[in-house]
Amino acid sequence: MALTITCPICGKRNGYEFKFGGEEKGPRPEEKDLTPEAWCDYVHMNKCVAGVQQEWWFHKDGCGSWFPIYRDTTTNLEQEDQKATNQEGKNDEQV
Amino acid sequence: MFLKKKPMWGKKTKLKSSYDVVIIGGGLHSLATAYFLAKEHGITDIAIIEKNYIGFGGAGRNTAIVRANQRTQYNVPLYKEALDLWPVLTKDLDYNLMFNNCGNLNLMHSEAAMKAARMTIATAQFHGVESHLIDAKEAKELVPALNISEDITFPIHGAMFHPPGGVVRHDAVVWGLARGAAQKGVEIHQQTEALGIGTKNGKVTSVTTSQGVINTKQVLISAGGYSAALIYDMLGIKLPISVLTIQAMVTQPLKPVLDHVVSSGAYHCYANQTLKGEIATGAHMDPWPNYTTLNTAHYIKHQAEALSEFLPCLRGVRFMRIWGGLADMTPDMAPIMEGNNHVEGFFMDCGWGYFGFKSCSAVGKYMAEYMATDNCPDMLKPFALSRYQEHKLMGETAALVNYSPDN
Numbered sequence: 001m002a003l004t005i006t007c008p009i010c011g012k013r014n015g016y017e018f019k020f021g022g023e024e025k026g027p028r029p030e031e032k033d034l035t036p037e038a039w040c041d042y043v044h045m046n047k048c049v050a051g052v053q054q055e056w057w058f059h060k061d062g063c064g065s066w067f068p069i070y071r072d073t074t075t076n077l078e079q080e081d082q083k084a085t086n087q088e089g090k091n092d093e094q095v
Numbered sequence: 096m097f098l099k100k101k102p103m104w105g106k107k108t109k110l111k112s113s114y115d116v117v118i119i120g121g122g123l124h125s126l127a128t129a130y131f132l133a134k135e136h137g138i139t140d141i142a143i144i145e146k147n148y149i150g151f152g153g154a155g156r157n158t159a160i161v162r163a164n165q166r167t168q169y170n171v172p173l174y175k176e177a178l179d180l181w182p183v184l185t186k187d188l189d190y191n192l193m194f195n196n197c198g199n200l201n202l203m204h205s206e207a208a209m210k211a212a213r214m215t216i217a218t219a220q221f222h223g224v225e226s227h228l229i230d231a232k233e234a235k236e237l238v239p240a241l242n243i244s245e246d247i248t249f250p251i252h253g254a255m256f257h258p259p260g261g262v263v264r265h266d267a268v269v270w271g272l273a274r275g276a277a278q279k280g281v282e283i284h285q286q287t288e289a290l291g292i293g294t295k296n297g298k299v300t301s302v303t304t305s306q307g308v309i310n311t312k313q314v315l316i317s318a319g320g321y322s323a324a325l326i327y328d329m330l331g332i333k334l335p336i337s338v339l340t341i342q343a344m345v346t347q348p349l350k351p352v353l354d355h356v357v358s359s360g361a362y363h364c365y366a367n368q369t370l371k372g373e374i375a376t377g378a379h380m381d382p383w384p385n386y387t388t389l390n391t392a393h394y395i396k397h398q399a400e401a402l403s404e405f406l407p408c409l410r411g412v413r414f415m416r417i418w419g420g421l422a423d424m425t426p427d428m429a430p431i432m433e434g435n436n437h438v439e440g441f442f443m444d445c446g447w448g449y450f451g452f453k454s455c456s457a458v459g460k461y462m463a464e465y466m467a468t469d470n471c472p473d474m475l476k477p478f479a480l481s482r483y484q485e486h487k488l489m490g491e492t493a494a495l496v497n498y499s500p501d502n
Contacts, residue, residue, distance in 0.1 A: 002391070003383070016393060020383035040484040044335035044426060048323035050386045073338075074386045 003076050009063045021056030023047060024068055052079050103270060105277035110284055113310035114142045117302045119289040120318030121145025122154040124444050126272035127459020128315060129281045136467035139280030144304055146288040150269035153319040156420030157452040158343050158375050160356050162199045162260030163224045166215055167490045169477040170429060171222045177457035181263055184456055190271030193264035197355050199257040200234060204249035204361040212255040226257045240352055240408050247404045249361040262367055265452060292329045299440030313466055315442040320421025322445035332437050335483050336423045336446050337384045342394050343377030344417040352408060362401035374409060376402060388419040422449045428491035432478045434465055442466055
């Protein structure tokens with residue numbers, strides 16, 4: 001399960017130098033009129049996509065950058081293709 | 096293996112076009128729920144839908160440890176009942192589950208850890224679960240192989256000793272529950288993938304599978320590490336779950352050397368000796384979500400270093416097999432169980448992290464009651480998904496080892 005992450009400053013490095021920072025969830029919700037539901041959704045809820053997802057990483061043992069990448073969660077490989085399964089608004093209409 | 100051979104649990108049947116209950120996932124929580132639905136509630140028209148084979152996921156990949164020394168007053172009674180059910184199930188299923196209550200020893204490596212252990216022990220004792228705090232010397236008397244010297248990375252200060260815990264043969268539980276459920280009329284369909292859940296006016300109407308559409312009014316998703324992805328994909332419900340890979344391994348067989356389950360939060364390692372003599376060990380998780388179930392060299396090295404420090408007699412022993420499984424971690428290290436909330440007739444049982452095995456017997460019993468009566472049993476009420484929104488996260492993270500990408 002080798003993992004390499006490409007840092008925008010340091011380049012391609014061993015995955016253990018980094019800390020996973022969560023799924024990309026869009027901008028932090030505005031404080032004004034913020035409901036517990038919206039806040040909980042932003043803080044806790046994940047899509048747990050088995051496929052390509054956009055996600056955040058922190059180069060903790062390197063330059064200290066925070067940056068998003070696309071990664072396939074079923075192979076652990078970074079993706080050049082900027083099309084994530086969790087960014088299509090898929091299923092947002094349901095339920 | 097799926098062609099001509101008759102499965103050990105009973106006859107193969109053709110998938111019907113409708114069932115009273117459809118359960119997605121052929122793991123222990125599904126099998127136990129189906130078994131108790133049939134046994135306790137007379138609901139036998141059940142189909143278990145499994146993409147691979149029963150016990151493919153966490154049910155066959157865990158390290159078989161059972162215990163009831165969790166942290167909070169909500170979790171301890173549930174795990175206590177699960178522990179108490181092993182001898183009962185062995186008898187009822189007429190299947191030797193090989194329950195060996197050899198006792199658990201959680202090592203503490205600092206005074207802060209000893210203090211945390213005191214609180215966990217007080218909770219256990221309050222709920223009638225046997226658990227004691229012992230010092231390093233007493234731990235050494237119980238497990239002579241332990242290294243209690245002070246010149247290791249994390250010297251042992253003491254331990255939480257939990258005598259009723261131990262090991263259950265996980266495959267036997269899968270086979271025993273499958274046979275027990277099938278004898279009561281439950282159908283198990285392997286190599287059948289669930290593809291979607293049909294709803295109408297907020298009610299469950301059908302489940303689409305790779306073998307055709309099934310009409311049903313009740314569906315349970317209890318598919319272990321795959322639950323969160325399935326629930327989002329089929330119903331668009333997001334969950335506070337991160338799916339991580341947990342790794343485990345066994346050494347070559349040795350003469351009897353370890354007659355307790357020994358675990359250490361500081362070393363991120365647990366070990367017990369199987370009846371075959373192998374040291375089964377694990378606990379490391381790479382903290383980024385993935386569905387690979389692959390091992391890492393990083394982890395093999397870590398495990399060897401940890402074991403050879405606190406069990407130095409294992410130096411030079413070889414690992415024979417390594418494997419990985421999925422753990423669906425929640426931010427508060429406690430599971431999510433609820434039903435009839437988002438969609439009428441839809442139930443979920445997930446977020447167990449790496450506690451799915453030790454809980455399956457009791458959870459099957461209570462999820463069956465929940466599905467049969469449509470009333471949430473008191474035992475399961477604290478585990479509703481709404482607790483995250485209400486900011487009532489459980490205190491299980493105060494238990495000894497905590498893995499999550501959130502911290």
